[in-house]
Amino acid sequence: xxxxxxxxxYSAEHEYLKKTTEDDVYVVGITDYAQGELGDVVFVxxxxxxxxxxxxxxxxxxxxxxxxxxxxxxxxxxxxxVNEALDxxxxxxxSDPYGEGWMVKIRLSDGSELDQLMDAAGYxxxxxx
Numbered sequence: 001x002x003x004x005x006x007x008x009x010y011s012a013e014h015e016y017l018k019k020t021t022e023d024d025v026y027v028v029g030i031t032d033y034a035q036g037e038l039g040d041v042v043f044v045x046x047x048x049x050x051x052x053x054x055x056x057x058x059x060x061x062x063x064x065x066x067x068x069x070x071x072x073x074x075x076x077x078x079x080x081x082v083n084e085a086l087d088x089x090x091x092x093x094x095s096d097p098y099g100e101g102w103m104v105k106i107r108l109s110d111g112s113e114l115d116q117l118m119d120a121a122g123y124x125x126x127x128x129x
Contacts, residue, residue, distance in 0.1 A: 001129055002033035005098060009114060010123035011074040017117065020105065025080060029102040030062065030093060033127050038064035041093040044086045046103055052078045055113050059104065071103065075113045081105040
């Protein structure tokens with residue numbers, strides 16, 4: 001069974017948002033369920049700080065032994081930080097998806113988009129666990 005922490009927001013495409021202490025800035029990564037489905041992550045391609053994305057736009061790719069998948073931005077906004085540690089150790093996505101395996105931090109440009117995401121209970125139902 002996947003780890004689906006409460007207090008985060010989730011997209012149907014298996015990304016999560018975690019609020020930071022900075023106004024309108026959220027950590028984005030893939031869920032424990034998603035990393036489990038992908039298998040061993042061998043490469044992550046992420047955008048640069050300063051890049052902006054619309055909600056549901058692809059912001060990068062994640063490559064695992066099984067497949068290459070797009071990463072989708074759960075909200076519109078500007079990337080303010082990228083997890084450079086994934087360049088050297090992409091397996092952090094597998095070992096600690098909600099911690100050291102985070103991908104980007106994004107400054108939200110439209111707060112109403114948060115209403116389109118799921119809470120932990122909704123995401124649990126979405127993945128059928």
